[in-house]
Structures are given as C-alpha cells and as structure tokens.
Amino acid sequence: MPSVTPGGAAPAREFSTIGRRMRKVDGLAKATGRARYTDDIQLPGMLHGKILRSPHPHARIKSIDASAAERLKGVHAVTTGRDMPVPYGIIPWTPDEHPLCLDRVRYVGDGVAAVAAVDEETANEALGLVEVVYEELPAYFSPHEAIAAESGPFIHEPRRPGRNGNVTKVVRLEFGDVEAGLAESAVVVEGDYFFEGTTHTPIEPHCAIGMAERGGRLTVWSATQVPHYLHRELARVLDLDPALVRVVQPPVGGAFGGKSEPFDLEFCVATLAMKTGRPVKILYTREEVFYAHRGRHPFHMRYRTGADENGMLAAVDAEIVLDGGAYASFGLVTTYYSGQLLTAPYQMPAYRFHSTRAYTNKPACGPKRGHGSVQPRFAFEVQLDRIAERLAIDPIELRRRNFIGADTRTVNDLRITSNGFLECLDAVEAASGWRRKFRKLPFGRGVGVAGSTYISGTNYPVYPNDMPQSGVQLQVDRSGRVSVFSGASEIGQGADSMVAYVVAEELGVPLEHIRVLAGDTDFTPVDLGAYSSRVTFMLGNACIDAARRLKQQVQEAVAEAWDAKPGEVLLAGGLAMRKGDTGVSMSVRDAFNLAEAKFGTLGATGSYDTPKDVHGSYRGATIGASPAYSFSAHVAEVRVDPETGFVDVEKIWIAHDCGRALNPVLVEGQMEGSAYMGFAEAVMEEHVFKTAEQGRAGLHNAPSLLDYRIPTSLDTPALESLVIESVDPEGPYGAKEAGEGPLHPSIPAIANAIHDAVGVRMNSLPFSPPRVWAALQNRTAAGAEGAGDGVAKAGRREREGGSGGVAKAVTP
Amino acid sequence: MEVVRLTVNGDERVCGVPAHYTLLETLRYGLGLTGSKQGCDKGDCGACTVVLDGKAVLSCLTPILEAEGRHVRTVEGLASGVEPHPLQDEFDLHGAAQCGFCTPGILCSAAALLDREPSPSREDIREALAGNLCRCTGYEKIYDAVEGAAARCRA
Numbered sequence: 001m002p003s004v005t006p007g008g009a010a011p012a013r014e015f016s017t018i019g020r021r022m023r024k025v026d027g028l029a030k031a032t033g034r035a036r037y038t039d040d041i042q043l044p045g046m047l048h049g050k051i052l053r054s055p056h057p058h059a060r061i062k063s064i065d066a067s068a069a070e071r072l073k074g075v076h077a078v079t080t081g082r083d084m085p086v087p088y089g090i091i092p093w094t095p096d097e098h099p100l101c102l103d104r105v106r107y108v109g110d111g112v113a114a115v116a117a118v119d120e121e122t123a124n125e126a127l128g129l130v131e132v133v134y135e136e137l138p139a140y141f142s143p144h145e146a147i148a149a150e151s152g153p154f155i156h157e158p159r160r161p162g163r164n165g166n167v168t169k170v171v172r173l174e175f176g177d178v179e180a181g182l183a184e185s186a187v188v189v190e191g192d193y194f195f196e197g198t199t200h201t202p203i204e205p206h207c208a209i210g211m212a213e214r215g216g217r218l219t220v221w222s223a224t225q226v227p228h229y230l231h232r233e234l235a236r237v238l239d240l241d242p243a244l245v246r247v248v249q250p251p252v253g254g255a256f257g258g259k260s261e262p263f264d265l266e267f268c269v270a271t272l273a274m275k276t277g278r279p280v281k282i283l284y285t286r287e288e289v290f291y292a293h294r295g296r297h298p299f300h301m302r303y304r305t306g307a308d309e310n311g312m313l314a315a316v317d318a319e320i321v322l323d324g325g326a327y328a329s330f331g332l333v334t335t336y337y338s339g340q341l342l343t344a345p346y347q348m349p350a351y352r353f354h355s356t357r358a359y360t361n362k363p364a365c366g367p368k369r370g371h372g373s374v375q376p377r378f379a380f381e382v383q384l385d386r387i388a389e390r391l392a393i394d395p396i397e398l399r400r401r402n403f404i405g406a407d408t409r410t411v412n413d414l415r416i417t418s419n420g421f422l423e424c425l426d427a428v429e430a431a432s433g434w435r436r437k438f439r440k441l442p443f444g445r446g447v448g449v450a451g452s453t454y455i456s457g458t459n460y461p462v463y464p465n466d467m468p469q470s471g472v473q474l475q476v477d478r479s480g481r482v483s484v485f486s487g488a489s490e491i492g493q494g495a496d497s498m499v500a501y502v503v504a505e506e507l508g509v510p511l512e513h514i515r516v517l518a519g520d521t522d523f524t525p526v527d528l529g530a531y532s533s534r535v536t537f538m539l540g541n542a543c544i545d546a547a548r549r550l551k552q553q554v555q556e557a558v559a560e561a562w563d564a565k566p567g568e569v570l571l572a573g574g575l576a577m578r579k580g581d582t583g584v585s586m587s588v589r590d591a592f593n594l595a596e597a598k599f600g601t602l603g604a605t606g607s608y609d610t611p612k613d614v615h616g617s618y619r620g621a622t623i624g625a626s627p628a629y630s631f632s633a634h635v636a637e638v639r640v641d642p643e644t645g646f647v648d649v650e651k652i653w654i655a656h657d658c659g660r661a662l663n664p665v666l667v668e669g670q671m672e673g674s675a676y677m678g679f680a681e682a683v684m685e686e687h688v689f690k691t692a693e694q695g696r697a698g699l700h701n702a703p704s705l706l707d708y709r710i711p712t713s714l715d716t717p718a719l720e721s722l723v724i725e726s727v728d729p730e731g732p733y734g735a736k737e738a739g740e741g742p743l744h745p746s747i748p749a750i751a752n753a754i755h756d757a758v759g760v761r762m763n764s765l766p767f768s769p770p771r772v773w774a775a776l777q778n779r780t781a782a783g784a785e786g787a788g789d790g791v792a793k794a795g796r797r798e799r800e801g802g803s804g805g806v807a808k809a810v811t812p
Numbered sequence: 813m814e815v816v817r818l819t820v821n822g823d824e825r826v827c828g829v830p831a832h833y834t835l836l837e838t839l840r841y842g843l844g845l846t847g848s849k850q851g852c853d854k855g856d857c858g859a860c861t862v863v864l865d866g867k868a869v870l871s872c873l874t875p876i877l878e879a880e881g882r883h884v885r886t887v888e889g890l891a892s893g894v895e896p897h898p899l900q901d902e903f904d905l906h907g908a909a910q911c912g913f914c915t916p917g918i919l920c921s922a923a924a925l926l927d928r929e930p931s932p933s934r935e936d937i938r939e940a941l942a943g944n945l946c947r948c949t950g951y952e953k954i955y956d957a958v959e960g961a962a963a964r965c966r967a
Contacts, residue, residue, distance in 0.1 A: 023904050023905060023907075024904070024907060024909075026912070027903070027904035027905075027907070027909055028896060028900065028901075028904045029912075030903075030909040030911075030912025030915050031887075031896065031899075031900040031901075031903040031904050031909050031912070031915055031919065032847075032887065032888070032890070032891060032896060032900055033845075033846070033847020033848075033886065033887035033888045033916050034847075035912055036846065037846075037849070037913065039846075039850065040840075040846035042844075200947075201947055202911070202913070202947055203849070203851040203857055203859055203911070203913040203914045203945060203946070203947050204849070204851065204911065204913040205850075205851065205852075251911070251912065252911060253849070253851075253911045253912065253913025254910075254911040254913055254947050254948060255911075256947070283850075285853070286851070286852040286853065286854070286856075286857075491911060492910035492911025492912065492913075492948050493910065494907075494910075665906065665907040665953075666907055668907075668952075668953070669907045669910055669948070669949055669953055672949060672950035672951075672952045672953070673910065673947075673948045673949050673950050674950075675950060676949070676950030676951070677947075677950075704852065704854065704856055705851070705852045705854075705856035705857045705945060706854075706856040710945055710947065712941075712942045712943075712944075712945065713937075713938045713939075713941045713942050713944070713946075713951045713954075714938055714939070714942045716950060716951050718952075719950050719952050
C-alpha cells in the first residue's frame with residue numbers, strides 16, 4: 001500500500017541512505033560559484049563565434065557573399081550551410097534541418113552563416129558584412145492555413161509526391177467503439193480548447209565550445225541534455241570518426257527539454273574550430289534562446305467526453321491540431337503523445353484521437369517538461385470538471401470513481417504497474433481543506449482539482465538499437481572511495497546525486513566517499529540523456545546493477561575471511577558486518593582491500609534496458625510505453641478579481657506518486673518546480689509572434705525576460721508538496737519519475753478553480769486578465785442562455801443559501 | 813582601454829578593461845571571477861547580482877567606471893575560508909540550488925537583505941528576491957534556506 005508522507009518525511013527506515021533528506025553532491029559547488037558552466041570555460045586562444053540569422057519568416061537564399069566579412073581584421077573564419085550539407089533531426093525518420101540553412105530559411109532567426117573572430121564585437125561587426133540576398137516566400141503562421149494549402153506553397157518539400165508538405169505528422173488511433181460509447185452516454189460534454197505555446201526559458205543561455213586537434217580529434221563542450229545524441233549527430237553530419245569526437249557536458253543551468261537535441265551552435269563551433277585550429281565559443285544571446293525555442297506546441301483541441309449517470313467515463317474523442325513551427329524536431333513523438341498519454345489514471349472503455357501536426361514559419365516546437373501531454377491534460381481535466389458539474393458529483397469523487405487501478409492495462413494497451421493516484425487525491429483533498437472550500441467560498445474565490453499521469457522514461461530510444469538505455473561504471477580505490485562514471489546529464493534535477501545515493505546504499509559507503517564523473521563521452525558509458533523523465537528509473541537501476549556485481553565480489557572475499565557465506569555479509573554504514581552477529585565487522589575499506597587481493601583491481605559496469613513487451617502491437621503502440629507511470633493530483637486555490645480579471649493563484653497543493661522518494665528534498669524540489677512552471681503557463685506565459693497586421697510578421701512578440709513574463713518570487717503561489725510512495729516493482733527501490741508529471745495538473749486545477757470562483761470556464765490559455773475579464777463580461781451578457789456553468793453556480797449558491805457571492809455572481 | 817581600481821571580495825584589484833565593459837564583464841573576463849552569471853545581459857534575470865557597497869546591484873547594468881574605487885562582493889566572497897556562508901550552507905541543505913545558475917545572484921540579494929534586516933519575514937524575503945528569476949525551484953526551498961540562514965546569523 002502506498003504510504004503518505006506529507007512534507008516529505010522520510011519513509012520507514014529500511015535503508016541506510018535511500019529516503020533520507022540529503023544534500024546534493026554538487027550543491028555547495030553551485031552555492032559557492034565553483035561550478036563551471038560552459039560559458040565559464042575560457043580556453044587559451046579561444047575565438048568567439050556568432051551566427052547570422054534570417055530576418056524573413058520564409059525566403060529562398062539566392063546568394064551569400066561573405067568575402068567582406070572574411071577580410072575584416074580579427075575575423076578568422078566564416079562558415080555557411082555549404083560546409084555542412086548533411087541534414088539532421090533528433091528523430092532519425094524526420095531529418096529536415098541543417099546546421100545552417102542551405103537554400104531556404106523557414107523562420108525569423110534561422111541561421112545562415114557563422115563567423116569566428118578574436119572577440120564578440122568583431123564577430124558581430126563581421127555578421128553585418130555578410131551579404132545575403134533573399135527572395136521572400138509566402139509564410140504561414142496558423143497551422144490551419146498551412147494544412148489548408150494542400151497544393152502549396154510548402155514549407156518543406158513533401159516526402160512523397162502528392163502529399164501536403166505543410167503537414168509533418170498525422171496520427172489517428174481508435175480503441176473501442178467511441179461513437180457507440182458516446183451514444184449510450186447519459187451526459188456528453190463537448191469543448192474547444194486552445195493551449196498557447198510557451199518556452200522553457202532556462203536562466204543559462206545555450207553555449208558551446210569547439211576544439212579541434214590534428215588527426216581529426218574534436219571536442220565539443222555544450223550545455224546539452226543529450227550528450228550521446230549530440231555525439232552521434234556531430235560525427236554523422238560533419239562526417240567524422242565518432243571515436244575521435246568527444247562531447248563534454250558541463251553543469252547545465254536549466255534545460256526543461258529546451259536543450260534536448262542538437263542546435264546550430266554546436267555544429268558551428270565544431271566547424272569553425274576545425275577551420276581555424278583555435279577553440280571557438282558561441283554563447284546565445286537571450287533573444288537567440290527565444291528563437292531557438294523547441295518548446296511547448298500550441299494545441300487546438302476539440303474534445304467530446306461521454307459518461308454514464310454515475311460519472312463513469314464511457315468514451316473520449318479528441319481532434320487536435322499541433323502548431324509545429326518550422327522543423328520536425330521531436331514532433332513525430334509529440335503528435336503521438338498528444339493522444340497516447342491521456343489514458344490514465346482514469347478508465348475509459350473507448351478512446352479516439354486524431355492529431356495533425358503542421359509546419360508553420362515560426363521557431364520549431366519540441367519537448368517542454370511534460371512533452372505533448374500537458375496540453376490535452378488541460379482540456380481533458382476541464383472536461384471532467386464539467387461532467388462533475390453536470391451530474392452534481394464532487395470532482396474529486398468523480399476522479400476516484402474512474403480510477404483505473406494498479407497492475408492493469410490502459411485502453412491503448414499501456415502497462416500500468418504501481419499506481420498511487422487515489423492516495424494523491426486523498427492527500428490533496430485533506431491538505432487543502434477541499435470539503436469546506438469547494439462551492440463554499442465566497443464569489444471571487446475558489447478551488448479546483450485535477451489529476452494526471454506521466455511516463456518514467458520511454459521504452460524505446462530515439463534511434464532503434466538493442467543496446468542498454470543507460471550504463472554506469474564503478475571503480476573502487478584502496479582508500480574506500482568509489483568513483484562512478486555516469487553517462488547521464490545533470491541538468492539541476494540531481495542526476496549525479498541520485499547516482500551517489502544509490503551506490504552508497506548498495507555498497508554501504510558514506511556519501512562523502514563517492515565521486516561522480518558524468519556527461520563526458522570519452523570517459524562515461526552511454527546514457528541516452530535527461531529527457532522523458534527517464535534518468536532516475538533507468539540510471540538508478542543501472543547503478544544498482546553495477547553496485548551489486550561489485551558487492552558480490554566484496555561479499556565473497558569477506559565471507560572467505562570470516563568463514564561465512566557471502567549472503568551473510570552485509571555492507572552498511574561504512575562497515576561490513578556479519579548477519580546475525582553484529583560483533584563481527586570490518587570497515588568497508590578493509591573489505592574492499594580483501595576483495596582487491598582476491599579478484600584484482602575492482603570495478604564493475606551496470607546497465608538497464610526497458611522491458612519490450614509492455615504495450616500493444618498496433619502501429620504507434622511503442623510511443624507512450626514506459627516501464628512505469630507516475631501519478632499526480634493537485635488542488636489550486638485562487639482569488640479572481642472580477643473588476644480586472646486578474647487571477648491570483650494563492651496556493652497549489654501538489655500530491656505526486658513518485659514510487660519512492662530516494663531523497664525527499666529533491667523530489668519536493670521537482671514537484672514545486674513543476675507546479676511553478678505549470679502555474680506560469682496557466683496565467684502568464686505566451687510564446688507568440690507578431691502578425692503581418694502588426695508589422696514584421698514572424699518576429700517574436702517578447703524575446704526578453706522582461707517581456708516574456710516568467711513568474712518572480714512575488715508572482716509565484718505558495719506550493720505544498722505531498723509525496724506519495726507506491727513503491728514500483730521495477731523502479732530502483734521502487735522509484736518512479738518526479739520531474740515532469742507534477743506539472744500537468746497545475747493548469748487544469750487553476751482553470752477549474754477559476755470556475756469555482758467566478759463561474760466561467762476558461763478554455764484558452766493563458767488565463768490572463770483580458771481573457772478572464774472578457775469571459776466574465778460574456779457570461780454576464782449572455783445571461784442564462786450561453787453560460788450554463790456560471791448560472792449553475794449562482795443558482796447552486798442560492799440553493800445552498802450561499803453568502804454574499806450570489807448577488808455579485810449576477811452583477812457585472 | 814581603462815585602468816580601473818576596485819575592491820573585490822576584500823582584495824584591491826587593478827584591471828585594464830575596455831571602457832564599455834560592465835562590472836559583470838570585468839568580473840568574468842577581466843578578473844576570472846565566473847561565479848556571477850550572465851543570463852540575459854539586460855538586467856531582467858538577476859543572475860549577475862553582486863553586492864556593491866552593501867547594496868545588491870545588477871552587475872550587467874553597472875558600467876565598470878561606476879564601480880571605480882568601490883567595494884564589490886560576489887558569490888566567491890561570501891564564505892569564510894573553507895566554511896561556506898550560512899546562506900550557502902542552507903542553500904545546500906534545502907536543495908535550494910537546482911541548476912544553480914541563478915544561485916549566485918540570489919545569494920548576493922539575500923546577503924544584502926540579511927545585512928540590512930537580520931530577521932526578515934517571508935514577505936521580506938519574497939520582496940528582496942523579486943529581481944532574481946529562478947526557473948527551477950518554485951522559490952519555496954529558497955525561502956526556507958534564507959530563513960534558516962537568517963536564524964543562524966542571528967544566533
């Protein structure tokens with residue numbers, strides 16, 4: 001049974017390290033300024049690179065003349081797309097971009113040339129001397145217009161003749177009989193929803209350094225989440241021997257999915273370094289970070305949801321258009337995720353989704369925290385709230401009734417193992433005081449609930465192969481120190497610390513005797529990267545695998561000395577102890593030395609690969625399949641000012657089933673950071689572009705941290721974490737993900753709370769004051785006719801003899 | 813090129829930098845103090861915050877000539893020997909630094925706060941950190957850390 005640990009109290013002490021509130025291995029380095037991020041690295045003789053970017057949203061490149069730039073004093077090299085003609089794309093089936101554009105630019109900000117110069121000023125001056133002649137082409141800013149232009153002009157050439165080159169992916173999947181389910185439903189709720197695009201906005205801008213040596217050796221330092229994929233793509237696109245290419249990933253200053261594929265700067269620093277023989281650094285400006293994007297896709301969604309009179313879901317039908325931007329990026333996966341990840345934590349006998357991703361002439365969208373499933377989750381959880389409203393069922397109760405359960409399969413045949421969703425609902429219901437608040441707060445104040453699920457990694461890697469998804473290597477020193485070589489990417493989530501906790505637990509070594517070297521393709525085994533919430537589950541299991549191999553040798557050697565069985569030797573707390581006889585012990589260091597004497601130099605590798613039989617057999621069944629799923633439920637409490645439409649989110653209670661909290665401090669940090677980011681998308685952030693009517697179509701509306709408003713400390717609501725531990729049978733010590741799942745419910749919980757507060761349904765994001773104010777005006781103007789929900793609220797309060805709010809509810 | 817003199821973390825430094833350099837550029841490129849970060853280079857994110865004569869300032873918006881002759885304290889100057897400043901230790905303890913990129917600036921804002929207000933309320937802390945964007949934590953752990961440090965500084 002899952003156990004609730006409010007505030008993250010440590011679980012029952014069955015471990016010596018796991019579950020304790022611990023520091024991170026890199027916490028003090030980061031708090032003292034010692035941590036060296038990519039831009040902190042200065043190499044002797046280093047040049048500075050800059051990328052010239054397209055001023056047009058869509059244009060043919062007629063010519064590029066870089067001769068004047070090359071002649072400028074201080075300029076060492078200029079490169080263009082011709083130097084790097086091999087296309088790439090993070091998904092091997094959709095390689096549709098080049099490090100620098102060859103003959104066409106597809107968004108304002110697309111790279112066309114790069115220079116390396118003695119300093120940044122000279123590099124900037126050189127960019128101004130590169131002459132590019134463009135022939136402008138018609139541009140698309142709406143996915144609907146792009147899809148409608150069936151005969152072109154196209155943003156990309158169709159992959160097959162006769163196809164629409166503006167459509168990048170279409171997925172249509174149906175499970176069960178949706179039409180029959182809807183026909184038999186006692187209530188069918190329909191709604192149109194719009195999720196505006198948002199972007200990751202890590203505080204560290206992208207940065208990369210290239211260094212070339214004789215004999216074809218290339219080193220690239222980069223603020224990336226995916227050193228392995230970058231390694232592969234650098235070698236492939238630049239036609240280099242991968243064994244001579246090294247990718248080093250220094251500490252990354254935030255990523256959130258925004259650094260999870262190769263970017264132009266990494267190819268450019270490599271090429272410029274090879275051309276000049278000097279190290280070359282490129283640091284994006286903040287504006288370039290906004291244009292690099294790869295963030296949340298805008299989604300246009302239509303849902304029909306049917307339920308019986310008890311609120312049991314009967315059928316769900318979704319029609320989704322994804323605005324993909326100029327390139328494919330992870331879009332193939334996003335299109336599947338837009339439907340595949342909706343099928344838990346609620347049972348649904350019939351489900352259909354039809355998702356179409358379009359190219360538009362804007363920066364490419366990709367994966368942002370909660371890839372592809374945050375948008376449908378918003379719409380769907382609002383739909384559930386409407387069903388609860390219609391049937392007069394408490395929204396938490398409605399969700400409980402539809403709970404899919406543990407150890408089961410979803411309608412689209414995903415395997416669910418552990419599932420602590422009910423405990424999540426219980427936790428937020430109790431902590432938020434739900435029963436005394438829902439429908440009982442005065443007008444202008446309200447609470448809302450939502451639930452969700454998310455993957456703990458994907459069962460299949462980005463490129464097909466039969467090798468492990470994650471690997472580590474351990475090395476033991478005679479001093480008792482254990483070094484871990486980890487291929488995983490520390491991006492602030494605590495990957496390096498997690499490795500140390502697991503190895504310390506298995507080998508009984510104090511945490512301070514563990515060293516972690518990570519993210520260096522010359523020295524660490526392959527891990528596929530910090531994406532899709534895979535690291536704890538996969539790397540954690542790989543660490544257990546490696547440590548247990550090593551432990552076996554230590555146990556054998558000590559058992560021999562004690563004339564005992566290996567299984568009787570326990571390693572914990574810095575000691576090797578004899579089971580059942582605590583008087584017999586030696587230090588772990590001595591135990592390691594015995595093992596080294598017996599077996600030679602000590603070391604072990606460990607790996608993890610996903611189970612491959614945990615999904616259906618239909619086309620696309622592998623996308624969305626994960627070894628385990630996390631579950632979340634949030635309650636948000638809001639205050640809405642009816643005069644201005646301003647939504648003040650006062651607090652979010654976050655309950656999250658992470659399987660087991662290996663370190664509750666870090667789990668809470670992920671939960672709070674996720675809820676913060678969801679809150680930000682709900683009420684503040686919009687990654688939008690100017691239209692032709694506004695002049696300069698395709699320009700980012702607000703490419704700065706002042707104008708693209710991310711929440712400050714004063715904006716952010718109070719956040720309370722409620723850690724739920726369902727102990728997954730396959731996770732490391734039962735752990736599942738915590739980094740992305742707890743973002744999802746924030747947004748619909750806020751939407752539903754707004755409805756509880758003022759009786760309007762907010763179906764378009766963000767819930768900015770103008771939108772909320774307009775919704776309030778519409779409701780008032782429409783009166784009883786078009787605003788069933790709002791009136792229902794007023795009516796309900798009358799029935800309940802509600803205080804004060806009733807009069808206000810019907811007054812502008 | 814200008815020759816500027818300023819006191820950085822207690823050391824008197826003389827540094828030749830282009831006249832258009834900011835304090836941040838001087839710290840990072842002139843003096844090799846890379847603890848202070850550049851997140852936006854236009855005063856929006858606060859990652860470059862340092863303490864200038866006791867006040868938290870945005871070093872990316874401070875022309876170097878304005879810092880001439882003044883006292884600058886950066887994240888590298890908070891610790892006493894190998895002992896971290898209570899703020900740094902509490903950030904570590906509470907997991908208040910995730911990616912850590914905003915952390916040096918937040919620590920400087922918090923250090924300036926604790927210097928002028930040894931017993932800040934949570935609201936005081938929120939106010940003092942309003943110019944420092946953190947994208948990872950949701951701020952809760954940061955408040956806990958500043959409160960913990962304030963208590964230790966008072967003790």
